[in-house]
Amino acid sequence: MATQLPIWIIIIISTLSSSIIAMVLYQLYIYFKKYNNNFNKTSITIIDRASSILPYWLPLLEGLQNFGQQILPDYPFSLMSIYKKTLMPIVIFYVTHPALAFIVFFVLYYLFVRAKSPIPDRPFIRFNVLQSILLFLINSLLGATFRALPIEFRMSLYGFMLCNTLFWFVLSTIIYAVTKSIEGKYAKIPVISQAVRIQIDNRL
Known part of the structure; x- marks a missing residue:
């Protein structure tokens, strides 16, 4: 034992x-x-990618308001039909509620741009939020400048060409940024992305 x-x-x-x-x-x-x-x-998680896409609605709606409504009616009917069934109701709501853009702008600024943000630091989301805000400001400035031009020029062929160029500039940059967000990569838009990175570096 x-x-x-x-x-x-x-x-x-x-x-x-x-x-x-x-x-x-x-x-x-x-x-x-x-x-x-x-x-x-x-x-960069799936949540980061999905969250990074959402802020680009702000510059997209601003670009459609400033330029899309002027040139899309002259595009092929099939394209206009798709636009009417998808984005047009959202654009109309955006146009009829002008304060909405500024509210969203300040909410994004408060949550992601401020030094003392209540949201946990996610560099990828913050980069895309800042980039979308900058694109929104650029779209607003371009839209205001275009509307300040004489109506004779805006209704002319040259005005249509300028509006068409600005519209595709806005649309292509947003599509590119959203595509990179889906891929989980940082967009490299000349000047704009560099300005965003400088802002992020200054905040660190």
Whole structure:
């Protein structure tokens, strides 16, 4: 029959075993915490990609309001029919509620651009939010400049060509930025993306 160990030896062994297990678990906790922090900051998740697409609705609607409504009626009927069934109701709502754009603008600024943002820092989302805001401001400036031109010029062939060029500039940059967001890559729009990166670097 096996002899039982003294109680004090059992207590010492139990204490040492518990201490070793606790130290190992603590070290594993520290390691995985650092790993998760690094992973969360550098990785681009599906949520990041989906969230990065949403802010581009703001410059898209602004571009459709400023230029799309003027030139799309002259496009082939099939294209205009698709536009009427998809984007036109949203554009009409956007046009009839002009304060909505500024509300969305300030909400995005408060949540993502401010130094003391309540949203956890996600560099990919912040980059695309800043880029969409900058595209929105550029679209607003281009739209205001175009509307300030004489109506005779705007209704002429040259005015139509200018409006068409501005519309496709707006649409192509947004499509490019959204495509890169879906791919989980940073867009590289000349001047605009560089300005966004400078803003992000200055905030760090």
